[in-house]
Amino acid sequence: MKEQQMTATENSETGAPSAEASWDALEWQPIKAHVNRLQMRIAKAVREGRYGKAKALQWLLTHSYSAKRLAIRRVTQTSGKNTPGIDGVVWETSQQKVQAISAMTHRGYQPQPLRRIYIRKRAGGKRPLSIPTMLDRAQQALHLMALEPVVETLADKQAYGFRPERSSADAIEQCFIALAKKHSAQWVLEGDIQSCFDKISHPWLLKNTLMDKRILKKWLTAGYLENGIFHDTEEGTPQGGVISPCLLVNVLTGLEATVKAAVRPGDKVNVCIYADDFIITGISREILENKVKPAVETFLAKRGLMLSEKKTKITHIEEGFDFLGFNIRKYKGKLLIKPSKASIKHFLNNARQLIKESVGRATSELIQQLNPKIRGWCNYFHHVVAKETFGKIDHHLFQSLQHWIKRRHPDKNARWRKDKYFRRKGSRNWIFFTKALTKDGRIEIQDLIRAKEVPIIRHVKIRSEATPYDPAFKEYFAQRHARRSKAREVELPGCLEGDGFRMARAV
Numbered sequence: 001m002k003e004q005q006m007t008a009t010e011n012s013e014t015g016a017p018s019a020e021a022s023w024d025a026l027e028w029q030p031i032k033a034h035v036n037r038l039q040m041r042i043a044k045a046v047r048e049g050r051y052g053k054a055k056a057l058q059w060l061l062t063h064s065y066s067a068k069r070l071a072i073r074r075v076t077q078t079s080g081k082n083t084p085g086i087d088g089v090v091w092e093t094s095q096q097k098v099q100a101i102s103a104m105t106h107r108g109y110q111p112q113p114l115r116r117i118y119i120r121k122r123a124g125g126k127r128p129l130s131i132p133t134m135l136d137r138a139q140q141a142l143h144l145m146a147l148e149p150v151v152e153t154l155a156d157k158q159a160y161g162f163r164p165e166r167s168s169a170d171a172i173e174q175c176f177i178a179l180a181k182k183h184s185a186q187w188v189l190e191g192d193i194q195s196c197f198d199k200i201s202h203p204w205l206l207k208n209t210l211m212d213k214r215i216l217k218k219w220l221t222a223g224y225l226e227n228g229i230f231h232d233t234e235e236g237t238p239q240g241g242v243i244s245p246c247l248l249v250n251v252l253t254g255l256e257a258t259v260k261a262a263v264r265p266g267d268k269v270n271v272c273i274y275a276d277d278f279i280i281t282g283i284s285r286e287i288l289e290n291k292v293k294p295a296v297e298t299f300l301a302k303r304g305l306m307l308s309e310k311k312t313k314i315t316h317i318e319e320g321f322d323f324l325g326f327n328i329r330k331y332k333g334k335l336l337i338k339p340s341k342a343s344i345k346h347f348l349n350n351a352r353q354l355i356k357e358s359v360g361r362a363t364s365e366l367i368q369q370l371n372p373k374i375r376g377w378c379n380y381f382h383h384v385v386a387k388e389t390f391g392k393i394d395h396h397l398f399q400s401l402q403h404w405i406k407r408r409h410p411d412k413n414a415r416w417r418k419d420k421y422f423r424r425k426g427s428r429n430w431i432f433f434t435k436a437l438t439k440d441g442r443i444e445i446q447d448l449i450r451a452k453e454v455p456i457i458r459h460v461k462i463r464s465e466a467t468p469y470d471p472a473f474k475e476y477f478a479q480r481h482a483r484r485s486k487a488r489e490v491e492l493p494g495c496l497e498g499d500g501f502r503m504a505r506a507v
Helices: 002-014 028-047 051-062 065-075 094-103 134-154 168-179 202-208 213-220 244-252 255-261 285-301 341-356 363-381 387-408 414-421 471-488 499-504
Strands: 114-120 126-131 187-192 224-226 229-231 271-274 277-282 313-316 321-323 326-331 334-339 422-425 428-437 443-447
Touching (some): 051 134, 065 094, 134 213, 168 271, 168 334, 187 285, 202 244, 255 285, 277 321, 285 313, 341 387, 414 428
Antiparallel strands (some): 321 326, 326 334
């Protein structure tokens, strides 16, 4: 009864959407606050083991106008907002977004097949990507709000991928904690799940996911269209679905406990999970090979998954290993974490290709395209031993720019080229720059970012047990956000997992 009264209050306050309603006039802060209160109550019910209560609260949330508005806002603000599904529809205007709220009903809802495309993998081959329609994306975003508090509450403490308030930097710091000490474990099992999203068992998902099972089953069995031909989906959850990452976290929940149950406390076994990649430390190769690996394989098999034989291996820490674009290795007993050679090569190849293709473009356009890439890549690695690497990046980019200038001006001498494209500032003599005219008629100097100037700032790992859906950690997250905001004042502005993460992570 209390929940019904709450929903009625919300509807009376915000009102059902009308054609005349202005999307831009909506006040998002109270809308977010209302949804967050329901999410906190769902998480509390799960912590107390009251799963029936959690399901009732989920129903309230998924029928809430506030949650529907937030879901539509999410799918119309992402980078894929202009990529349509099989119906060719995108929501661009406020009118379309308001009308979409009325279309987000449960009764009679039937998702459309996904549009299948393929993207290139760095290691070769192609990865399938399935694109839902805008309405299906919004429905998934809506149910994600109800599912995420459940998954976040039950997730493994050392799982860092696809979880709010967590990042790859936290996963790398956990690796440092597990491996840095003199008496830490010396062996590492590098685990990679083969075709993870595409092989997840539908029966397992339907049995073990706390959400509307009828809606989930419709999504899982919606099928996809490729070259005009319909294909059934009998296993897996689509890469490209809004809710798929959360489902993956749910699938891998329990891996840490399974591994710990298979060994003794003195075996120094630690688990660190990021999406479908994970590492497990151990005191010896035999423990990892004979105890840990079989336990992992049994755990995955129940979920329809299996380890990739090609990418799963056991390595000594002095040989080092790559994880999430970082190389983790001990040098004479000292653990150093650096950008991996593959990450550096991939970034430089992308940057060189961009410079090569920009011979006919304006200098300002080249700088505007290079700066976000340099900024994102450096911000992704700026919490590890990367200062020397940043210097090498600057050197290679300088050489590429020299070739770019010579191709543009083959008949000019070195002095002319230097005066036109480089300026001096303080002790620096070779700042690649250009002069651009602003809208108000002023001349503005645009400099290319120098990677070596990005400061190295140690990342403070999130507490393993912390979750934003537990009020006990409200003050902790407020202080953490304040520290990170202060740290960004001395950084080059950029997202921790933006362009840099996409280019850095080893596939």
